[in-house]
Amino acid sequence: MSTFEALLLALLILMLLVGGKQGFSNFMALLINLVLMVLAVILIAGGFNAIGVAVVIAFVVLATTIFLSTADGNVAATAFVASLLVTVLVLAVILIGVGLAHVQGFGTEDSEELEGYNLLIGVSFQNILIATALFSTLGAIAEAAVAVAAGMAELGTQASESGLTKMGGEIIGTALNTLFFGFFGGFAGLFIWFTQLKYPFWQVLNNKIFAGELIQVLFSMIAVTVTVPLTMWVVKTREKGNQA
Amino acid sequence: MKKFYGKIISGSQWRWLLPILAFLFVFGLCEFDGPLYPQPVVRLTRVQNERPQRQVDNFNNVDHTTQQHVSGRLLNTSRQGRLVRFSNTFSASGALDTRLRVGQSVFVQRQNGSYQLQDVKRDGVVLGLLAATLTLMALVVKRRVWLTFGSLLANVILLLITLHLETSPANQQLAYLLFSGMAVLFTLVTTVFIAGFSRQAAVIATATIGATALAVALGYGLFNLTQYRDLHIEAMNYVTQVPQLLFFVQIIIGSLGAVLDESNDIAVAVMQLPRDSKRRFKAGMAIGRNVMGPLIAVLFMIFIADTFSESILWLRNDNALTQTFIWVMGLGFAQALVSAFGIVLAVPLTAGLATVTGKGATDEHI
Numbered sequence: 001m002s003t004f005e006a007l008l009l010a011l012l013i014l015m016l017l018v019g020g021k022q023g024f025s026n027f028m029a030l031l032i033n034l035v036l037m038v039l040a041v042i043l044i045a046g047g048f049n050a051i052g053v054a055v056v057i058a059f060v061v062l063a064t065t066i067f068l069s070t071a072d073g074n075v076a077a078t079a080f081v082a083s084l085l086v087t088v089l090v091l092a093v094i095l096i097g098v099g100l101a102h103v104q105g106f107g108t109e110d111s112e113e114l115e116g117y118n119l120l121i122g123v124s125f126q127n128i129l130i131a132t133a134l135f136s137t138l139g140a141i142a143e144a145a146v147a148v149a150a151g152m153a154e155l156g157t158q159a160s161e162s163g164l165t166k167m168g169g170e171i172i173g174t175a176l177n178t179l180f181f182g183f184f185g186g187f188a189g190l191f192i193w194f195t196q197l198k199y200p201f202w203q204v205l206n207n208k209i210f211a212g213e214l215i216q217v218l219f220s221m222i223a224v225t226v227t228v229p230l231t232m233w234v235v236k237t238r239e240k241g242n243q244a
Numbered sequence: 245m246k247k248f249y250g251k252i253i254s255g256s257q258w259r260w261l262l263p264i265l266a267f268l269f270v271f272g273l274c275e276f277d278g279p280l281y282p283q284p285v286v287r288l289t290r291v292q293n294e295r296p297q298r299q300v301d302n303f304n305n306v307d308h309t310t311q312q313h314v315s316g317r318l319l320n321t322s323r324q325g326r327l328v329r330f331s332n333t334f335s336a337s338g339a340l341d342t343r344l345r346v347g348q349s350v351f352v353q354r355q356n357g358s359y360q361l362q363d364v365k366r367d368g369v370v371l372g373l374l375a376a377t378l379t380l381m382a383l384v385v386k387r388r389v390w391l392t393f394g395s396l397l398a399n400v401i402l403l404l405i406t407l408h409l410e411t412s413p414a415n416q417q418l419a420y421l422l423f424s425g426m427a428v429l430f431t432l433v434t435t436v437f438i439a440g441f442s443r444q445a446a447v448i449a450t451a452t453i454g455a456t457a458l459a460v461a462l463g464y465g466l467f468n469l470t471q472y473r474d475l476h477i478e479a480m481n482y483v484t485q486v487p488q489l490l491f492f493v494q495i496i497i498g499s500l501g502a503v504l505d506e507s508n509d510i511a512v513a514v515m516q517l518p519r520d521s522k523r524r525f526k527a528g529m530a531i532g533r534n535v536m537g538p539l540i541a542v543l544f545m546i547f548i549a550d551t552f553s554e555s556i557l558w559l560r561n562d563n564a565l566t567q568t569f570i571w572v573m574g575l576g577f578a579q580a581l582v583s584a585f586g587i588v589l590a591v592p593l594t595a596g597l598a599t600v601t602g603k604g605a606t607d608e609h610i
Contacts, residue, residue, distance in 0.1 A: 002474040004574065006466045007581040014588045019533045023588075026537035030584070033541060034577070037548045038569065044552075045559035061545070069537025101369040105339035105553060113481055113554070119339040120299050120307035121560035126338055128553050135549040139542030146538050147509075169388035170512075172381065174505040176392065177434055178539065180399055182546045185498020185579070189482035189490045195407040196484045202281055202367075206351070211366040218373045220546075225380050 022071060029068035036061055037135070044128060054131035058087055058138055065142040075153050078238060079145035082231035086141050087134070089230075090223045094133045097219065103212030104129045109193060110209070133216050137223040140179055144224045147171045148231035157239065168228040175224045183217045259383055267376040274368035275349070278319030283351045285365060286328055288316040291346050299335075303562045308336045314344055314361075328352065328359045339557070395437035402430055419489050427496045428453055434504055444511050447601050451507040451594035456499055458593075459586035463495065463578075474570050475578055491575070498547070499583035502539045506587055507594040509535050514598040521599050528595025536591060540584045547576035547583075 001009075011030075015023035040057045044050045062083050070076040098104070105125035106114060151167050152159065184191070190213070194204050204210050278285040296308040312332045318324050330352065334343040342364060344350065349365040382389045406426040410419055431452050439445035467475060480487045514528040551573045558568040 001470055003467055003470040003472055004474060004577065004581075006470045007463070007578060010462065010466060011581055011584050011588070014585060015536075018529070018588050018591050019536065022533045022537075026533075026540065029537055030540055030544060033544060034548075037545075038565075038573075041552065041555045041559065041568075041573075042565065045556045061541075065538060065541045069541070070534065097369060097373055101366055102342045102364040103366070104342075105337075109482060114339075114557075117557055117561050118301045118303065118305065119337070119557070120301060120305060120309070120335050121337055121339070121557060122305045122307040123337055123556060123560060125553060128556055132549045132552045135552070136546045139538065139545035143535075143538035143542050147535070150534065165386055166388075169385035169392070172385055173388065173392050173395065173438065174508050176396060177399075177501040178505045178542055179501070179546075180396060181430075181501025181504075182498055182543050184403065185494045185496075185500075185583075186547055186550050186576075187482075188493045188497055189480060189484070191403070191407055192411060192490070192493075193482045193484050196411045202283075205370060206363060206366045208363065208366075211370050214370055215373055218377045221377050222373075222380060225377070225384050228384055 022069075025068045029064050032064045032068075033061055036064070040131065040135070044123065044131065047123070050124065050127035050131040054134045055091070058134055059084070061135070061138050062087065062142055065139065066146060070146055070150070072150070072153065075146065075149045078234055079142070079149040079231065081238075082149070082227065082234040083141045083145040085230055085234070086145070086223055086227045087138070089226055090137055090141070090219060091130075091134060093222055094130055094137075094219055097215050098126060098130050098133060101211055101215055103208050103215065107208035107212075109190065109207075129212070133219050136216055137220045140175060140220045141223050141227055143178075144171055144175050144227040145231050147175075148228055149235060152232065152235045164232060168232070172225055172228055176221060179217060179220045179224070183213060183220075187213050262383065263376040263380040266379040267372040270375040271368045271372035274371060277367065278349065279324075281320055281351075283362070284321050284323075284354060284359070285319045285349055286316040286352050286359070287319055287349050288314055288344055288346050289327075290315045291344055296336075303560065305560055309333055310335075310343075312344055316350075319349065330359045330361055332361050339553075391437060395434060398433050398437065399430065402426065402433060419485070420492065423489075423493050423496065427456065427500055430497075430500060431504060434501075435508075438504075438508055439511075443601055444515055444598075447511045447515070447594065447597045448504065448507045451511070451590055451597050452500065452504045455503050455507070455586045455590035455593050456496060458589050459499065459503075459582055460492075460495060462585050463582035475574060476571055477575070479571050480575060491579075495579055495582050498543065498579055499586040502543055502583060503586045503590045506532065506535050506539055506590050510591065510594040511598045514595060524599040525595050528598055529591060532591030532595060536587050539587050540580070543583045543587075544580040547580045548573060551576045 012027050015027045019026060036057050040053055043053045063080060066080045066083065067076050070079065148168065148171060151171070155163060155167070190209060194210070199207070292313045294311040296310045299307045299309055310333065312334065314332055315327060315329045318326050318328060332344050334341045351362040351365060352359045353362045378393070381392060385392055406423070410422055431449050435445045435449040439448060477487050477491050480490055483490060510528045510531050513531050514524050517524050517527055555568050555572045558572055559565065
């Protein structure tokens with residue numbers, strides 16, 4: 001058995017023990033997302049426009065993550081609508097940020113990994129980066145949208161403005177921790193590299209890989225922050241629609 | 245129509261433009277920070293492109309490279325204001341190069357009297373986006389803003405301390421211990437920011453540390469049991485030390501935030517319930533079941549998306565899909581799976597601890 005199979009099997013058992021039926025559908029969501037990510041890589045490498053692929057697959061990833069991991073259909077529907085709105089907004093921010101930052105592809109610190117590879121592959125690395133950035137915000141958007149929608153369903157229509165602000169603040173606060181540690185965990189090696197080779201601050205700030213990573217964290221943080229008021233707005237609008 | 249128009253421009257809605265203004269302000273400010281840099285900075289005043297050249301490699305990838313003749317003015321050093329010229333080549337794919345445009349600022353290097361492009365100046369975008377993000381957060385979370393910023397800042401400072409300790413030569417042997425210790429410290433500091441010095445904070449911190457430790461133990465147990473088959477830790481990027489250590493660090497730190505987030509959600513909800521062990525534990529498990537799926541997705545998407553550029557490069561260089569998956573995407577996937585262990589294990593752990601620790605909210609008032 002390969003290590004991946006063993007890890008997947010162990011996760012399936014854990015999720016069944018802890019989550020039962022819902023744990024199983026969470027596991028399925030993870031598998032579907034994995035297949036979608038591999039599919040995205042194949043399509044982009046096959047010559048399809050990376051941004052187009054990202055938009056289509058993002059839609060499916062959001063649907064999978066939200067509907068398979070939320071038991072309450074109404075909460076899921078609200079969260080899904082809100083997350084689509086947020087995704088459109090975030091895509092606009094990503095297009096501007098990536099366009100200005102020139103952080104596509106690889107940096108000089110990557111040269112060891114790139115040895116022996118032909119880099120003129122005819123696929124736009126800038127578009128690949130836009131896809132990467134969009135995908136890495138999706139999980140955070142889905143999580144925050146579900147949390148807000150579920151929280152508002154629990155509070156009901158009686159919720160006061162200050163109660164909602166407090167709930168939103170808590171959701172954003174904890175989501176920021178997830179993102180901060182998640183991204184740092186992904187690139188701990190790079191930070192140790194910078195410290196070990198004593199890069200001065202100004203050089204780190206302008207470094208291609210660091211700048212690329214940091215703006216991706218910021219995209220995700222913007223995404224989570226925007227998700228909170230937008231989901232609340234969707235909930236209220238849906239309520240009004242139901243009353244009318 | 246009039247009503248709609250009135251609503252859009254009415255008073256407080258304007259505040260949503262503030263993040264954009266913050267971005268423009270900081271971005272603009274960075275246009276003038278050239279003199280702060282020791283490295284020569286040039287603002288481009290003229291860019292001339294030659295004809296694109298078609299390039300075909302032995303895998304039949306078709307790309308185009310273009311040469312640019314660039315001139316600009318030095319923004320700093322003793323030669324400030326002088327006109328310099330250099331050339332740049334960019335490709336349509338742009339893996340290591342980039343297309344220069346008029347108005348952009350770049351770093352250059354002086355060699356034998358002539359100048360060469362070194363890198364693009366990126367501080368404006370990075371700091372501008374940071375300013376926009378912070379402004380947006382301040383608008384949404386309102387009074388909690390200092391707590392949020394404080395927690396982030398504390399983590400950044402801890403991170404810098406860890407990095408400095410870790411890279412000082414005397415500590416190389418102790419690196420595993422040091423990082424585990426720092427992970428505990430990260431957890432404690434963050435929980436205090438979230439929940440103050442309270443019983444709730446104690447539950448969150450204990451559950452987070454416990455679940456992460458269990459997850460890592462289970463992960464490494466399985467790695468060894470399967471003898472790291474198909475898991476190539478030696479393929480890690482940015483390796484300056486033993487790759488095994490770096491992978492360990494990435495797993496611990498990467499999952500910490502998500503586990504903490506989840507423990508917090510569960511503990512807060514459970515500890516508000518009246519003291520009925522069975523009901524409290526059940527409620528905790530129900531909340532955990534709801535949040536664990538999306539949280540696993542958050543980390544999975546981050547870790548996998550990070551491998552995209554390299555995966556596509558591998559596929560375009562005629563590597564098989566399975567090879568690419570194992571060597572490039574595999575490490576991110578393994579990291580996501582071990583983090584998922586932590587996220588799942590934290591559910592019963594937090595629910596259990598929150599049930600046995602402390603009285604219910606109603607009890608405390610009596």
